Amino acid sequence: MTWLPRLPPRLPLGTLPTPLVDAPRLRAELGCGPLRIKRDDLAGFGIAGNKTRPLEYLLGDAQAHGVDVLVTGGGPDSNFVAAAAMAARVAGIACELVVWGGASRGRPAPGPTPNLALAEAAGARLVPLGDDRRERVDVVVAERAAELRAAGRRPLAVPRGGSTPVGAAGFARAAAEVLDQCVRLDGAFPATVVLPLGSGGSTAGLLVGLAAAGADTTVLAVSVSRPPEEITPKVLDLGRACAAALGTAPPREDRLEVVDHRGPGFGRASAADRDAAATVLRTEGLLLDDTYGAKAFAVALARLRAGPVHEERPGPVVLWHTGGVASALTHLGETVPATTGAP
Ligand SMILES: Cc1ncc(COP(=O)(O)O)c(C=O)c1O
Known part of the structure; x- marks a missing residue:
């Protein structure tokens, strides 16, 4: 370039x-x-x-720093969460996704959208927020990354959209x-x-x-x-x-x-x-x-x-x-x- x-x-x-x-x-x-x-x-x-584009650099950076779990999030219909789950797979690291949306039977409402289904199929763990306060996603992502770090993992916390x-x-x-x-x-x-x-x-x-x-x-x-x-x-x-x-x-x-x-x-x-x-x-x-x-x-x-x-x-x-x-x-x-x- x-x-x-x-x-x-x-x-x-x-x-x-x-x-x-x-x-x-x-x-x-x-x-x-x-x-x-x-x-x-x-x-x-x-x-x-x-969203392919930010993920190429976010995962490249994660690999360079020995990250073993990507923690990020978004909404029930977020293109980014599905893409992040798949990209983490390619990088050989785990993925946890904080998802806003009212809970329904343990899943973020309104049920398994195509993007969330794809994220789960790609092996990501979904962490439902249980409400519609989207601005809380980045806070919970940081908290979850801190928990994982305390447990001996090497997480990378990424805010919504990979921005x-x-x-x-x-x-x-x-x-x-x-x-x-x-x-x-x-x-x-x-x-x-x-x-x-x-x-x-x-x-x-x-x-x-x-x-x-x-x-x-x-x-x-x-x-x-x-x-x-x-x-x-x-x-x-x-x-x-x-x-x-x-x-x-x-x-x-x-x-x-x-x-x-x-x-x-x-x-x-x-x-x-x-x-x-x-x-x-x-x-x-x-x-x-x-x-x-x-x-x-x-x-x-x-x-x-x-x-x-x-x-x-x-x-x-x-x-x-x-x-x-x-x-x-x-x-x-x-x-x-x-x-x-x-x-
Ligand atoms: C299809 C699509 N277009 C545009 C955007 C907006 O891009 P950005 O969040 O980088 O502003 C997104 C974000 O997820 C998206 O999924």
Whole structure:
């Protein structure tokens, strides 16, 4: 990686780079300029999507430090928990997952979602929180890691979404990947990258990779779970810590736009979000989930329909398809907005 000479140890999990594809039918429907879709739904590790990327560095780091158990967590429909369980398997270490959601017969409600079933099948131990206070997950993860340490184990505690400076390196690398692809395909860096924003690691890492390359690209981050005034400083702090660890330039605050698109709530898509997802499925055959993809694409499509986005710069607009296939299939065909899990 030319722009990132000091990346931490990496456990390869995904089939990278993911494709950067043209979207001619969507482009024609919107009547917009150069448009590309980054297919992290095809990241090639289970159904982990974008979460493959932080896990490559988190598990690489865990192996380098002799960790024997990964402790992390998320919601009942979290893509990250399933992906973490599988990644721990590949690294040859145990995995414990703290899962929020009301308990039902010893399991986190609303029963074994595909992601939790996958995590269990991959051998992870689930620790149900028994309530819906998502913010408690990271606290209980740290407590459980302390218990394991006291018992002689060598745990690594990772907060929800894998959003640590090490985890964010995954998306710093992704930035280098997409810049390379855009230069080859379009002869220019992207003008704008649009992606969903949950726990923040993906956006933070992306900003770090873009700054390291000196790219003028704007990141339009669509916040799905927290108000911008709460999540933006977290993203920038995380980006600064990641950049410091990688020895690169800090993220450019002036190139980050965070849009509040929580809409009806976390995991609940509005009719307009569902409409955007239906347009993308009908034109390009891509499946988007209610929690992340439908919301990010809804914002992007509305902008692109309204006129050129950052036309002063020559490159394409890149829409990042981050995955979310498990919940997309679970809620496909529902007409009532669905409630799904957290990052
Ligand atoms: C499919 C999908 N897209 C986007 C995100 C958001 O990424 P981040 O938590 O790094 O902001 C997640 C988080 O779990 C996800 O599963």
